[in-house]
Amino acid sequence: MRKFMLFIGGLIALLILLANLGPMVLLGVSVWLLYIIFKKFLKSDSTAGKIGWVILGLVVLSITFSNMFAVVGLAAAYALYLIVTNWKKDENDPVVATVDEDDPFTNFERQWAEINN
Template sequence: MKKFLYIVLGITGAIVVLANLGSLIGLAFSALLVIGGLHYFLQSHSTLGKVFWATVGIVGLLTAVSNIPAFLGLAAIALIWYAIRKWNGEPVAMKTKSNDPFENFEREWKQITRN
């Protein structure tokens, strides 16, 4: 029964993603406007250039925020990702590595003593 639920979840998510594909492309374009505006704003030395690139970034930000269907598409992509991970039996949480030298030493010591 769980497998059937994951199949239905994945198919529903795929339909929502395909229905919102245009708005997802628009969101990507808005993100490019924001990133480009910020990049050129930081590189600009003139006041007029800074005003222009800040305006470009703000326009990109406003179009991204007003693009609500794209956020539904992103939620559907997350839903598909969740369904695939659960279908394969993989944990949904991401593994993070610690930079603590003691934890790294303990992990390496466990691997050495197993062999």
């Protein structure tokens, strides 16, 4: 049941990620443009040039804020990453289980599993 729920959650996260792929690309491009505009602003010597770069930066910043659907896509990508990492975990992992007994065989199995991982 756990694997089925992880599969359904992963499928939903993948669909959300694919649906928001365009805004995520535009968000990346706009952040890159903001970085370039900031660098050009710092290199500019004239006041008119600095004002021009600030105006252009505000236009690109408004485009960046319009791509807030990309944040949903990033959250879906992170959820998909968590689902994939939890898919590989075994519920009966001997490394996770604590052994309170002094049975040498169970301690050996736990130590052997720790060495192999």
